Amino acid sequence: MHSLNNLKIMNNKKFSLGTVSIIAISVLVFGYFLFKTSPQTASPQSPQAVDSMHSAQGNVVANNDNQADLLVGKPLPDIQLVDKDGKVYTAESFKGKNTVLFFNEGLMCYPACWNQIAGFGSDARFNSDTVQAISVVMDPSKDWQRAIEKMPELAKAKTLFDVGGVSGKLGLLTLPSSMHRGSLPGHTYVLVDKGGIVREMRDDPNMAMANDVLASKIAGLNE
Secondary structure (H helix, E strand, C coil): CHHHHHHHHHHHHHHHHHHHHHHHHHHHHHHHHHHHCCHHHCCCCCHHHHHHHHHCCCCCCCCCCCCHHHHCCCECCCCEEECCCCCEEEHHHHCCCEEEEEEECHHHCCCHHHHHHHHHHCCHHHECCCEEEEEEECCCHHHHHHHHHHCHHHHHCEEEECCCCHHHHCCCCCCCCCCCCCCCCCEEEEEECCCCEEEEEEECCCCCCCHHHHHHHHHHHCC
16 A cells, blocks of 8 residues: 555656656747847847948948938038137138048047048148148147147148037037047048038048048049
């Protein structure tokens, strides 16, 4: 009799263990598939990932976080920039020449931005009766003088100072090249034709020299 009871108890234990095992396996399988389909584990080909891959190429960037890409094909908005002497430049001031406005980090971007600014200053293609390159920094003009003392070639370049939030107004503080998102532009070129129309926005997270590419773009405007 005792043997029979012991057998029943053993069978009940086996049944219980088997049931627990099945339940545990079911939970693990369900959790696995739930994890695989979770938004946090979505494919790297999500819109954000694709946008990052395109922007890293340094081509025209469409950025949903700001209005920069909406400027192309429209007149340059009413802006005010000043030179070292306090003279004010507006969008109207740039008409009559094909103009490259180079928005950058200024003092904080050594040597990449400095090299580009100096490169514009020494390149005749950007200093003619029909074409001009103007670098825009957010540093005070007295502080920028320190950069000129360190790299005298910068003195040849046309540099204006953004003291009124122009970079933010144009949506240039949140592009991929900005390493100080929301505070400073990164490495962005705004190409404006003789009539004051923005023809191209070019953001370059790689912060490379763009003279040849921009000169080609400008030549195309005259065809």
